[in-house]
Amino acid sequence: MLETRSPRAQAQGVLLPPRATADGTLRRLQEAALVGFGERGYHGVSMRELAEAAGVRVSSVYAHVTAKEDLLFALTLMGHEEHNARLRDAVAAAGNDPGARMRALVVAHATVHATYPLLTSVANKELHALGADNAATVMAVRRDSERLLLEAVEDGVAAGVFHCPDPWLAVAAIGGMGIRVAEWYDPAGPFEVQQVADRYAEFALKILA
Numbered sequence: 001m002l003e004t005r006s007p008r009a010q011a012q013g014v015l016l017p018p019r020a021t022a023d024g025t026l027r028r029l030q031e032a033a034l035v036g037f038g039e040r041g042y043h044g045v046s047m048r049e050l051a052e053a054a055g056v057r058v059s060s061v062y063a064h065v066t067a068k069e070d071l072l073f074a075l076t077l078m079g080h081e082e083h084n085a086r087l088r089d090a091v092a093a094a095g096n097d098p099g100a101r102m103r104a105l106v107v108a109h110a111t112v113h114a115t116y117p118l119l120t121s122v123a124n125k126e127l128h129a130l131g132a133d134n135a136a137t138v139m140a141v142r143r144d145s146e147r148l149l150l151e152a153v154e155d156g157v158a159a160g161v162f163h164c165p166d167p168w169l170a171v172a173a174i175g176g177m178g179i180r181v182a183e184w185y186d187p188a189g190p191f192e193v194q195q196v197a198d199r200y201a202e203f204a205l206k207i208l209a
Contacts, residue, residue: 014115014116015031015034015035015116015118015119016030016031016034016078016116016119017078017082017116017119019078019081019082019085020078022074025054025056025060025063025064026064026065028053028054028055028056029050029051029054029056029061029064029065029071030071030074030075031054032049032050032053032054033045033050033068033071033072033075034075034118034119034122035053035118036049036050036053037072037075037122037126038118038121038122041125041126041129042068042072042126042129043129045068047061047068050068050071069129069130069131069134072122072126072129072130072134073130073134073137073138075119075122075123076122076123076126076127076130076134076138077134077137077138077141078119078123079116079119079120079122079123079124080123080138080141080142080145081141082112082116082119083109083112083120083123083145084141084142084144084145084148086108086109086111086112087105087108087109087145087148087149088148089108090104090105090107090108091104091105091148091152098152098155098156098159098161098162099156099161099205101152101155102149102152102153102156102162102201102204102205102208103201103204103205104201105148105149105152106174106178106197106200106201106204107197107198107200107201108197109149109174109175109178109200110178110181110196110197110200110201111193111194111197113178113179113180113181113182113185114181114182114185114187114193114196114197115193116182117181117182117183117185118182120179120182121182121183123138124179124182127139146171146175149171149174149175150167150168150171153167153170153171153208154167156208162208162209163208163209164207164208170207170208173207174204174207177200177203177204178200181196181200
């Protein structure tokens with residue numbers, strides 16, 4: 001039987017961001033799915049286990065979702081939308097200076113992965129399990145986030161602030177570095193989220209120097 005919260009999620013104190021508006025049984029199902037998919041992968045968790053973790057009968061689950069994929073889709077879309085919204089807010093607040101914009105983007109990128117490690121891990125690692133239509137919806141959000149990062153690098157190169165022969169590879173390196181934060185960050189460890197985010201921004205600017 002699945003636990004409703006993993007040890008890391010318990011330490012973090014939150015599983016889902018405020019944009020998660022579901023409550024009651026659906027909320028419990030989403031949280032159970034998040035923990036289950038995070039620990040054993042989408043294909044390693046059955047609907048019966050999710051129902052047990054949420055405290056309902058299997059037959060009751062289908063009053064809230066039509067299939068297990070509905071839960072994965074909701075979680076992956078939620079994770080990507082939370083990430084994208086934070087990047088957009090960072091761009092809006094940073095102004096036109098490419099260095100300030102890139103710093104703000106990387107801080108936002110690292111922060112969301114440290115704040116919601118289980119959600120961002122599932123959103124990234126289990127995306128492949130979605131059907132074509134659901135995957136396309138999530139990928140549209142993901143590509144927009146990539147665009148925000150790429151435009152910041154390209155604008156910096158054009159302004160002579162960054163010296164980067166291949167902006168796309170730089171974005172891939174910086175993006176991957178931030179994604180890994182979800183795998184190691186421990187809120188009970190020696191680093192505060194802001195400290196990690198600020199240091200990662202420094203690392204990113206060195207890559208682009």
